Amino acid sequence: MIGIYFSGTGNTKHCTEKLVHLLDETAQTLPMEEKETVEKIAKQDFVILAYPVQYSNVPVIVRDFIKTNAALWKDKKVFCVATMGLFSGDGAGCSARLLKKYGAEVVGGLHILMPDSVCDVKLLKRPLEKNRKIIRAADRKMEICAEKIRQGRFPKNGLHFYDHVAGLLCQRLWFYGKTKNYSDQIKISDACTGCGQCARLCPMGNLSLKNNRAEAGNCCTMCYRCISACPAQAITLLGDKIVEQCRYDKYGSQ
Ligand SMILES: Cc1cc2nc3c(=O)[nH]c(=O)nc-3n(C[C@H](O)[C@H](O)[C@H](O)COP(=O)(O)O)c2cc1C
Ligand code: SF4
Ligand code: SF4
CATH class of the missing domain: 3.30.70.20 (Alpha-Beta Plaits)
Structure with missing residues (x-):
């Protein structure tokens, strides 16, 4: 098993390390942008792939990583993890559909609520103690998830048809333009x-x-x-x- 993540402000890094560690203390976790990541994935049968959702979609860097390494996914078992500041209908489902296209067997999906990372917009900003509480709840969710996985019962967050519809109607339909390409708006x-x-x-x-x-x-x-x-x-x-650096x-x- 290996945990691969993309993380802007650290939430997804934390979640990947925690979940992988709960499942196998000896397994490695690596950021997607490291050079050796592709080579390391190639040697494993089971991959936990994690990223933050952006407007109920997968960040472009993650979509590109999946597409650029299309041959890597054939017959791999992949568990998709999406972290989020509030809600994503099918945050895990978006990468799952892409991975399936390249021959992966998507065994499950997990959505994890974490502090919001958009630090130049007021919406969703919470006091420190509230964010700590959110992280405690996230840790608990991962403990439950790890227990289920050990029993062979993979959670399927974001993978159902109605999740797909929710992701589409609530966000992607309106905001798809924001995540379609890389941005020049910094x-x-x-x-x-x-x-x-x-x-x-x-x-x-x-x-x-x-x-x-x-x-x-x-x-x-x-x-x-x-x-x-x-x-x-x-x-x-x-x-x-x-507003607040996250x-x-x-x-x-x-
Ligand atoms: C551009 C952008 C768009 C986001 N869109 C969503 C969203 O649609 N729904 C949501 O719940 N969180 C959204 N978030 C919040 C992040 O997904 C969340 O805070 C995530 O845990 C950040 O993870 P990271 O620290 O690993 O980067 C967005 C964050 C960014 C930067
Ligand atoms: S320029 Fe964009 S991609 Fe680079 S660190 Fe800043 S937000 Fe991330
Ligand atoms: S170089 Fe400028 S923009 Fe970049 S981190 Fe330093 S102060 Fe900020």
Whole structure:
């Protein structure tokens, strides 16, 4: 077994590590953007694939990873995990359908509520204690899930037909344009000090320094990693002002 994740602000990383560890203490978890990930997946029969939902869809970087490595999925057993700030009808189902197309056997799906990662929009912002409570509930959900998997009863969150309809009607129909392609909408304000932190962290290589200031290209996968990490709060995407930088590690001990 191996756990593969994409995580902007740390929620999905936490969930993947926790779930994989509960199932097999010796199994590895790896971020999708690591070079050796493909090679490591090729050696395993069972893959836990996790990512944050974006407008009830799979982030472009994850869709591209699945498509670029199409041959990798044939006959693999895959369990799809989607983390979310509020709701996604078929967050796990979206990758499941793509993986099935490439020959994977999707054994189940799990939706996990976590703190919201969109740090430049007020909606869904909760006090620290509430976010800690959400993480405790997520951990409990993963414990129950691991127990079910051990009994061979895989949860099927997001995989049913009615989940597909809910994902479509509630979000994708209206917001599909936002997740269709990589974004060129990253904004960098004059507050930028040129520290280079964002460029070091971006999984897409979408940020670079020019004349001691960060500059963004047009291949952002909207993960909010740079936005949450910028010490000068100089980066925004969907909103225009940082409300609260969201990072799993900041929620502290639970
Ligand atoms: C661009 C964007 C769109 C999002 N859309 C949704 C959504 O449709 N539904 C939802 O419940 N959460 C949504 N979220 C919240 C994240 O899915 C959630 O906070 C996730 O746990 C973040 O995981 P990460 O820390 O691993 O990046 C969105 C986040 C981003 C950045
Ligand atoms: S992390 Fe923020 S301050 Fe540092 S270079 Fe990037 S935008 Fe500028
Ligand atoms: S520019 Fe920022 S939000 Fe966009 S992919 Fe890079 S780190 Fe993520």
